[in-house]
Amino acid sequence: MEAVVYTCLGLMLVFGILAVMLHSMLKSAIALAAASAALGVIMYELGAIWAAIFEVSVCSGLVTVIFISAISLSNTDKKDLPKLYEDGKRMAFLPLVLIISGILLIVVAISSVSSLPVPTPVAEVADNFREILWNHRQADIWGQIIVLITGALAVAVLFKEGELP
Amino acid sequence: MRVIANIQMVANIAVLFFVIPLAIIAVNTLLPKKLAGRVSFYLGGFAGIMQAAAAAADFFLLSANRLHEYEFSLLWDLSIEGSERFSVDSLSLVMLFCIGMVTIVSVLVAKQTVHDRKRAYVNLLMTLILGMNGMVLVTDLFSLYVFLEVVGLSSFILIAMFKTDTGLEGAFKYLVMSVMATVFMLTGLAFIFMQTGSLQYKHVGMNVLRFQSHSQSVLIYAALILLISGFAIKTGAVPFHSWLPDAHQSANTAISILLSGIVIKVAGIYGFIVLVDLFNEVPAINMTVAVIGTVSIITGALLAMQQNHFKRIVAYSSVSQVGYILLGISTGSTLGLLGTVVHIFNHATFKSALFSNAAALHEQVGSLDINEMGGLEKRMPVTAFSSVTAFLSTTGIPPFAGFWSKLLIIMALWKSNMQVFAGIALVASIFTAAYFLRIQKKVFFGKLPDKYENLTEVKGTVKFAEIMLSVVTILTGVFFPLALLYLKGRGII
Incomplete structure (x- = not known):
């Protein structure tokens, strides 16, 4: 189990960095979906099965579809972006920020390990999943349904060319 | 038997807070383009009127049954244990009424200021209402966060939707700050969940006192710092206020009314009310909220004095006025909460009036730079009267509505042994008067510039909104003692 968690943590980090650094919006959206899927696997392995299902279905699946729809509507790609955006110097401090954030997370994790609730076994939660959901x-x-409606309206308003009535 | 029927009616009416906006989105989206262009605003106005009417009806039904709270489910069977995930009480109903009232004003102003994208404006207004309604009706901190996201996303799109340079810049600043607030809140909620094992209000309230070890205390305090920071960003309280003037100034005035009139109160202030209620055993939280409130009052007023743009002054005034609301919350007393709720209502009223004045000035004068104006009361008497009424209420001059809410807040501070904060709140009213006197003098009084000789008063729905809000401000001030007697008689206070 630990091997899967650490592997997915590494994959999440790699895909997360790619999502920020890639110049193509389409590739960036796909990298974000992959990072989200890795997070979903970690959640599943740690016993948060319903959170994992939401993470994979909504964040990795639906949000990616909305992003790709928006990108295809706007037709914006690397060639349209100003040269300034491609400047490699904007990422100079990224490794330092990642290292400091990682150290802070480890300190918080070690100091709070005694107060962590014991994870519920996956099988037991899976039985109750329908009831809990x-x-x-x-x-x-209801909140998720409204978020999805708002997201769809946002894509239509911000990325559709021409005037709406 | 009759009482039971009435109670069931509370739930039936409460369901409308979700059903009406969702139905209007469906109808508005399915209508043919030309028809939608003609009827969108009427649909939006209908939603606002129904929201205010439903909130008022539920308030009187609850008070008639001498109930403080009523739980209900949405379409699911309430008999299933644990399915009561929504709840109405006096506070949430006042907030819901304010949402309805500000929606009506926004639609009235939009009718004259929003010329294209009418359907999109109304659809996003409905999602904003759904988000705010959800926030005040849920009984779980995570659900509160989910609906807060709806409010944030809808607000961001509403600011950016007309794609002006300033609008996009304001929206981007709001988005960045909003994302920071989200990260803070989610981390804080995770810490609380680690400690309590639940995020339902009733469980958090009971279990939070169980933290005994040093590491557990640190975790709860860290969660509180993160949550307070998150809600302070959403409120626009100092030192997290930088996004607010840009967003409120750059948005269309119909949207500025929503942001300043109600969004900062539901997305931020309501969160503070929930936090102080759940963690009232943590003494530091009251003092922290009081300090943030005091700094906001003074800083907001001082910054407002230095501005020359009408909407920017009103936006900084919001920073200052939410400080008073936070001071009321910080007392943790019933009197303080009453003052807070009344000031939320009053602020929604006079801030909507001031932004309606901004819409009127922009329509007629074509600019909102106060240095270019003067003597406009001769040409725009209704706008001038509405603005003076709102100014007197904001400053807390009797018998206008703002006087009562500020009086209640200062009395609550005094009774809670927070005399220093009460003194500062009292003295800071002078700052409020200072920046509003400046705006009144520069815009409405003095000599009328020659170029405005042919200027006329604004007409149509903006004028109607100005008159309506002035009437509400005056009537609330005059009849407030009677309202207090009613609330006391019904056991609400």
């Missing part, structure tokens, strides 16, 4: 997280389902 539909009965205990009712408000969140």
Whole structure:
């Protein structure tokens, strides 16, 4: 289990950096989806099965579809971006920020390990998943539906060319 | 039997807070383009009127049954244990009424200021209402965060939707600050979940006192710092206020009314109310909120004095006025909460009035630079009267509505042994008067420039909004003691 978690953590880091550094918006969106999928696997392995399903379906799946739709509507790619954007110096401090953030996360993780709740076994949670999703997280389902509607409207408003009525 | 029927009616009405905006999005999207262009604003106005009416009806039904709170589910069966994920109470109903009122004003102003993208404006207004309604109706911190995201996303698109340079810049600043707030809040919620094992209000309130070890205390305090920072960003409180004047100035005035009139209160202030309520056993939280409030009052007022753009002054005034609201919350008392809720309502009213004045000036004068104006009360008497009424209410002059809310907040501070903060709040009213006197003098009084000789008063829905808000401000001030007696008689306070 630990090997899977650490491998996925590494993949998440790599795809996360690629999402920021790639100049093609399309490739960047795909890298973000891959980072999100790796996070979903970590959540599953740590017992947060419903969070993993949401992460993979919404963040990795649906959000990527919205991003790709928006990119295809706007037709913006590397060739349209100003030269300034391609300046490699903007990433000079990125490794330092990542290292400091990593150290801070490790310190927080070590200092709070004693107060962490014991993860619930995956099988038990899986049995209750339907009940938890539909009965205990009712408000969140409505919230998710409204987020999706807002996202779709946002793509239409910001990226569609021409005047709307 | 009749009481039970009434109570069921509360739930039936409360469902409308979600159903009406969703239905309007569906209808507005499915309408043919030309028809949508003609009826979109009427649909938006209908949603605002229904929201205000539903909130008022539920408020009177609850108080008639002497109930403080009523839980309900949305389409799911309430009999399933744990499915009551929404709840209405006196506070949430006042917030819902304010959302409806500000929506009506925004649509009235939009009718004259939004010339294209009408359908998109109304659809996004509905998602904004859905987000705000959800925030005040949920009973779980994570659900609160989910709906907060809806509010943030809708606000960002509303600011950016007309694609002007300033609008896009304001939207980008709002987006960056909003993302920071999101990261802070999610991390804070994760820390609380690690400690309590639940994010439902009732469980957090009970379990938070169980932290005993040093590491557990550190975790809870870290969570509180992160959550306070997140909500302070959303509120536009100092030192997290940098996005607010740019966003409010650059947005279309119909959208500035929404942002300043209600969004900062639901997305930020309501979060503070929930936090102080859940963590009232942590003494540092009250003092932290009080300090943020005091600094916001003074800094917002001082910055407002230095501005020359009408909307920018009103935006900085919002920074200052939310400081008063935060001071009311910091007392943690019933009196303080009452003052807070009344000031939220009053602020929604007079800030909407001031932004309606901005819309009127922009329509007629064509500029919002106060140095280019003067003597406009001779040509725009309704706008001048509305502006003076809003100014007197903001400053807290009796018998206008703002007087009562500020009085309640200062009394609550005094009774909570926070006399220093009460003194500062009182003295800071002079700053409020200073920047508003400057704006009134430069815009409406003095000599009328020759170029404005042929200027006329604004007409149509903007004028109607100005008159309506002035009437509400005056009537609220005059009849407020009666409202207090009603609330006391019904056991609400």
